[in-house]
Amino acid sequence: MNEDYFQLFALAQDFSLDTESLAARYRDLQRAAHPDRYAGAGEHERLLAVQQAARINEAYQTLKDPLKRMQYMLSLHGIALPETDTRMDAQFLMTQMELRESLESATQASDPYAVLAQIRATAEQTEQQLLAEVKSLFQQGGQMLQDIPARLHKLQFMRKLLEEVDAQEDELVDED
Amino acid sequence: MALLHIAEPGLSTVPHQHRLAAGIDLGTTNSLVATVRSGLAETILDEQGRHVLPSVVHYIAPGQARIGHEAKALAASDPLNTIASVKRLLGRAVADVKKLGDRLPYEFVTADNAVPRMHTRGGDVSAVEVSAEILRALRQRAETALGGDLTGVVITVPAYSDDAQRQATKDAARLAGLNVLRLLNEPTAAAVAYGLDHGDEGVIAIYDLGGGTFDISILRLARGVFEVMSTGGDSALGGDDFDHVVAEWIMAQAGIADDADHRQMRRLLRDASIAKETLSNAVIAPLQIELADGSHWRGEISRAQFYSLIDPLIRKTLTACRRACKDADIKADEVKQVVMVGGSTRVPRVRELVGDFFGRTPLTDIDPDKVVAVGAAMQADTLVGNKPDGEMLLLDVTPLSLGLETMGGLVEKVIPRNTTIPVARAQEFTTFKDGQTAMAIHVVQGERDLVSDCRSLARFELHGIPPMVAGAARIRVTFQVDADGLLSVSAREMTSGVESNIQVKPSYGLGDGEIEQMLLDFMDHSEEDVAARSLREQQVEAERVLEALTAALATDGNELLDEAERVAIDDGMTALRAACTGTDHRAIKRAIESVDKASAEFAARRMDAGIRKALTGHRVDEL
Numbered sequence: 001m002n003e004d005y006f007q008l009f010a011l012a013q014d015f016s017l018d019t020e021s022l023a024a025r026y027r028d029l030q031r032a033a034h035p036d037r038y039a040g041a042g043e044h045e046r047l048l049a050v051q052q053a054a055r056i057n058e059a060y061q062t063l064k065d066p067l068k069r070m071q072y073m074l075s076l077h078g079i080a081l082p083e084t085d086t087r088m089d090a091q092f093l094m095t096q097m098e099l100r101e102s103l104e105s106a107t108q109a110s111d112p113y114a115v116l117a118q119i120r121a122t123a124e125q126t127e128q129q130l131l132a133e134v135k136s137l138f139q140q141g142g143q144m145l146q147d148i149p150a151r152l153h154k155l156q157f158m159r160k161l162l163e164e165v166d167a168q169e170d171e172l173v174d175e176d
Numbered sequence: 177m178a179l180l181h182i183a184e185p186g187l188s189t190v191p192h193q194h195r196l197a198a199g200i201d202l203g204t205t206n207s208l209v210a211t212v213r214s215g216l217a218e219t220i221l222d223e224q225g226r227h228v229l230p231s232v233v234h235y236i237a238p239g240q241a242r243i244g245h246e247a248k249a250l251a252a253s254d255p256l257n258t259i260a261s262v263k264r265l266l267g268r269a270v271a272d273v274k275k276l277g278d279r280l281p282y283e284f285v286t287a288d289n290a291v292p293r294m295h296t297r298g299g300d301v302s303a304v305e306v307s308a309e310i311l312r313a314l315r316q317r318a319e320t321a322l323g324g325d326l327t328g329v330v331i332t333v334p335a336y337s338d339d340a341q342r343q344a345t346k347d348a349a350r351l352a353g354l355n356v357l358r359l360l361n362e363p364t365a366a367a368v369a370y371g372l373d374h375g376d377e378g379v380i381a382i383y384d385l386g387g388g389t390f391d392i393s394i395l396r397l398a399r400g401v402f403e404v405m406s407t408g409g410d411s412a413l414g415g416d417d418f419d420h421v422v423a424e425w426i427m428a429q430a431g432i433a434d435d436a437d438h439r440q441m442r443r444l445l446r447d448a449s450i451a452k453e454t455l456s457n458a459v460i461a462p463l464q465i466e467l468a469d470g471s472h473w474r475g476e477i478s479r480a481q482f483y484s485l486i487d488p489l490i491r492k493t494l495t496a497c498r499r500a501c502k503d504a505d506i507k508a509d510e511v512k513q514v515v516m517v518g519g520s521t522r523v524p525r526v527r528e529l530v531g532d533f534f535g536r537t538p539l540t541d542i543d544p545d546k547v548v549a550v551g552a553a554m555q556a557d558t559l560v561g562n563k564p565d566g567e568m569l570l571l572d573v574t575p576l577s578l579g580l581e582t583m584g585g586l587v588e589k590v591i592p593r594n595t596t597i598p599v600a601r602a603q604e605f606t607t608f609k610d611g612q613t614a615m616a617i618h619v620v621q622g623e624r625d626l627v628s629d630c631r632s633l634a635r636f637e638l639h640g641i642p643p644m645v646a647g648a649a650r651i652r653v654t655f656q657v658d659a660d661g662l663l664s665v666s667a668r669e670m671t672s673g674v675e676s677n678i679q680v681k682p683s684y685g686l687g688d689g690e691i692e693q694m695l696l697d698f699m700d701h702s703e704e705d706v707a708a709r710s711l712r713e714q715q716v717e718a719e720r721v722l723e724a725l726t727a728a729l730a731t732d733g734n735e736l737l738d739e740a741e742r743v744a745i746d747d748g749m750t751a752l753r754a755a756c757t758g759t760d761h762r763a764i765k766r767a768i769e770s771v772d773k774a775s776a777e778f779a780a781r782r783m784d785a786g787i788r789k790a791l792t793g794h795r796v797d798e799l
Binding site: 030041043060 | 328357358398399401403498499502558559560561569570571595596597598599600601656658659720721723724725768771772773775776779780783786787789790791
């Protein structure tokens with residue numbers, strides 16, 4: 001039970017992992033640990049199975065999502081995340097403000113779908129670039145890991161922005 | 177009657193008996209029970225050869241009730257003593273019941289506790305007791321047909337059920353003397369019936385439109401594992417609403433006032449339902465409505481008009497589908513198959529619009545009324561151990577977010593909706609006053625930000641926090657949801673270790689004491705001796721424990737246990753066998769507990785070994 005999530009899944013601690021293989025491992029682990037496998041067992045064993053299955057689920061959710069995986073790997077390296085995003089550079093703050101502004105005015109645009117699609121494309125491109133940087137930083141290791149938290153904050157901002165784009169698109173579809 | 181199960185060599189050294197198991201679809205209108213016989217899942221018929229049992233209970237006198245078809249026939253003549261659609265009340269508080277308004281013709285008793293009770297000739301009954309009557313009738317039907325006691329059952333619940341409704345269903349089963357192996361979400365059950373039948377892999381959507389509820393589930397099937405990716409729905413939208421909008425349209429056309437009485441409303445709904453069915457095949461349905469003064473109004477409704485009435489309702493279901501796809505992180509066109517469940521999916525317009533949404537023709541080849549019970553039976557058969565290992569696994573999700581009340585009546589979500597279960601999550605809180613020694617914990621369920629908009633599940637208090645300055649205490653609240661979707665919550669002050677646990681019982685649910693009392697009442701009526709029943713229950717449990725442990729020892733005993741550990745377990749088992757020959761059920765219970773304790777470490781090692789072994793293939797791949 002003291003092993004980390006990578007060990008639990010018998011995977012090397014590597015930021016880039018194959019999600020298909022992760023999913024297959026997940027299914028095999030749950031086949032062994034899920035409480036349904038212990039429907040006929042004693043109370044103690046069933047409780048144990050619930051705890052094990054919950055841990056496997058938690059591990060899977062953490063490893064599956066790049067942002068959670070990143071945060072988890074930083075915690076394994078003992079790198080704490082600053083409470084506030086003080087390390088964001090001026091250029092990113094500008095981009096951030098521009099994206100926010102165009103998102104807020106999207107509903108008034110003549111073609112709101114096009115505006116939202118544009119914001120989405122920009123955000124996704126930024127995401128991809130940041131993820132590539134993070135991957136490389138993890139590979140270099142050592143002192144370079146200290147540069148990851150700032151990127152994690154940017155990624156979290158982009159994710160939040162994408163969620164808002166989703167929500168606005170939903171509203172548009174519902175109005176149609 | 178015991179059928180011998182032939183074990184595959186190497187899988188189990190102890191060939192065990194074929195155990196009797198059943199799947200139960202406890203429905204709002206009708207209920208069904210199904211089982212797997214000779215490898216085939218099928219619904220069990222009653223003595224008259226009927227599949228469904230109407231979910232109706234007619235009370236004659238205390239301890240005397242008619243259930244099913246007979247009861248349904250009496251609904252019109254004796255409405256106060258005939259309880260129908262009780263599922264709508266299961267797990268509901270008095271306030272919820274009031275919202276349903278005049279639609280329920282029962283006499284509700286105002287009691288001290290918040291569980292609504294209906295006054296009948298059979299006494300004041302709660303929804304749990306009424307449901308238990310239905311479950312008992314199904315149990316009897318199954319045990320008669322199968323010729324023996326049921327080892328366990330799987331009971332289905334709407335995917336969108338909250339904790340209170342799940343708990344109430346389990347309570348009802350306990351009252352009916354059933355061993356619940358698992359509560360299974362209805363769409364997941366349908367997926368099992370469909371998936372195992374077709375042997376497909378990939379993403380499937382289960383669109384379940386019943387009379388009063390709508391559920392959508394997105395699942396991924398891969399090598400026998402059914403992984404629910406998301407679930408959503410609307411617990412107050414169903415096919416009955418189609419009839420309502422048509423009835424309202426007729427009223428407007430025929431100039432019938434809004435305050436039509438119950439009788440007229442029922443006739444209108446029936447006419448609306450007939451028109452709905454006619455329009456499945458015809459473009460126009462004639463209408464002839466009897467007015468209050470006995471005269472008739474004649475008219476017609478076109479298919480186009482019908483569509484304009486129901487399309488907004490169907491679109492509401494599609495909004496839920498869109499959200500479910502998003503929660504599953506897939507696009508609608510990634511769904512490989514769409515399975516239709518529930519009687520209301522017989523309306524062609526529903527199939528058409530759902531087909532358009534997912535870009536493929538929905539599957540309708542399994543009887544939408546039986547598919548849920550059949551899937552539940554397959555799962556029950558697996559869970560009692562009639563299937564070889566590794567056959568099938570269902571991974572379900574929480575349908576609604578679970579959270580805690582924080583300052584200002586706001587909800588802090590601890591487990592978001594669509595999280596795979598079982599799950600355990602912890603969140604830390606702190607005190608906000610100097611010297612604060614207690615903290616009230618209020619558990620809620622729902623998606624809204626305000627506590628008042630969510631369902632209150634439980635309140636409890638953590639006492640004995642050592643006095644500290646505000647913000648110094650660290651109170652960790654842990655939520656654990658088991659495979660049935662049932663929640664338990666524990667709170668612990670981390671600096672002192674003060675702890676408080678609660679198995680969540682809904683704020684307005686039945687207490688354990690109440691359930692015990694009902695059990696006793698039930699037994700009185702059936703004149704079954706309480707002690708004899710307890711003894712039999714413990715003996716069955718002991719047999720189960722001994723059998724499971726014997727099998728485990730045969731497989732892993734030599735490898736995982738040293739001499740002393742082995743002796744301790746063997747001694748415990750010998751003591752348990754001895755206790756079983758006696759008549760003291762408490763002694764058997766104690767003996768089971770000591771066997772459990774003696775074998776706890778063995779169980780933990782077996783599980784670890786099992787997990788390591790599960791990935792053996794993968795490790796080899798990597799080398």
